[in-house]
Amino acid sequence: MKISRCLPALLLGLCLVAQAKEPFPQKTEDDILREFLWQQFISLPQQQRPTVGLALSAGGVRGFAHVGTLEVLDNAGVPIDRLAGTSMGSVVGSLYAAGLPTEKLWEVGQHITMDKISADINLIGALRFLFGKKLPSSANLVNFFHEQLGDMHFEDLKIPFACPAMDIKTGERVEFTSGPLAIAVRASMNLPGVFEPVQYRHRALVDGAVVDYLPVELVRSLGADYIIASVTPPDFFSKTPTSVAGYINRVGDVRGAAMIEESAQKANFVLVNRVLDTGTLELSKLEDAGEVGVVQAHTHLKELQEDLLLFSLPYVLKP
């Protein structure tokens, strides 16, 4: 008998230890209590329960997994009272904070292309880079944001939001919590060495992932009591770098992984989205990354609800 035929059957045999799927499985006692308390919790006004914050990590295209995370949290009614995001996390987070429904975020993922981020990814841009030593500009992202949201400011957002960037001249971490939104988000996702620094507020700004890959502290500074972190850690196993750019990117990834580990410890609950074999700018894989977010958040939703309920119990079951 062929192994290809035996293996799935063997796997199935092992999986049968787990409960078989029924169309409408009977709920366990824990399920019923969780459901009941959750209904009580989400019907409380924001002032009468802990403030819940969500931190979205950087990760390039992998970061689109946050859309899936947001969809699952949204469907379950997880309140998101504060938001912070870095790089792709700032793109997804700012659009959600502006009030865009998750269906719209998926559409954004379907329509975004490199030319919507930069007008210089072409022959002229290449010549400018080779002979003028000038990196491409990510200025088009501002137009793209204006198309989606208009000229929106942080102060106009439905959910308080913040995003970090780094001043490449001083190495300082710069936090954006006010003023025009689009340029701040552009700065937060402005990959160093790929795009020219964003000149804004007398600074030369690059991607916030260099200094704050997972902005847990930032969302806490906005007033969050309970913090959920959605992270998209780098994938070191699918590909081995073979070019100079690849090695530089890998160094950034290693640093990013270390920052995730440190920041995640400060969050109350961490959702880890392992998006494999996806390049930082591989835009064709945005939807796949988003689906990883759905699966991960759905898999861990009950744990998250239980943790948040235990944290909020004095508010839910008042003596």
Next chain:
Amino acid sequence: MCSNRNYILPLLLTGLLSGCSAGFLGLAPAGDRRDYTEARDLYANGHYEAAIHQLTQYIYKTQNVKRREARAYRLLGKSYEQLNYPDKALEIYLEALEFHPKDVPLLTEAAHLYQQTGLTNRSIELYEKVLALEENNTDALAGQAFNYMTMGFDSKARRFYDRLFELEPNAPAQHRAGYAQSFLNQRKYRLAFSNISLALEKEPDNPDFLLISAQSCHGLGHFDRALQQLQAAREIAPERTDLMAYQALWLHEKGEYKASDTVTRELLALQPDSSLAIFIQGLNQQASGQPRTAQKTWKRITQQDSTSFTGRVAASLTH
């Protein structure tokens, strides 16, 4: 008369020739068809082991694997399923699919089996193959909808249900209930209620459907109607402790502490170690102005169960 003879002879010859060529080319099964018919009768009469014996002989005495019939494999797989050997059944389906990769009923059986045992990704792959062969296959549409709902893709699941109901407005009530469940998962209670009402028109005595209806009403804030539906479900399935737990909790929520307590006692009579029933008794005691008694009640839970969610909530309340 003479002209009739002229027709009969060529017809006989053609029939004979085509029969031989079909056998020669491997289009006809080599086994005795009576073996299959007998096996089918054995299956229909619930003699699954005998059916397996008969079918195994019928299938494997045909040396040319391409001449082994898909329907025989299917019946063999189903016999194993009836005897609760899903791993063996899957092995049979996968073996058959090597020779009949485009046999839709075989693909559907295997996909369904994967689904039932929780191997959702594999089930999705097989249903995709079915839909590539028959885009309007309603079993595959329903199966795919259920798979996506299991994985948390409620919107995607609904797209499959929408197509299913478009093709088959009178689809089985189970599918309509699945559709309602997908709305319930997204807290779209009105749509959940209207769809489960359609399912209940077909199967008014289904306790699972009545529970979904009750949950939809509860979500809409129609507590009395929710409790009525729950009571109706309990009358149909008096042994279902989950229904009792919901009822006790909702009665407590409504402030009917005595009625809630009565239900918890009924629950404990069926399930004496029910942590949830004891927990609800504690809630009722506290709400009735007996906080010390409530503390003692919750402590009882922590002594018997400190790891479950119910146990952890009780522990948290007794600190």
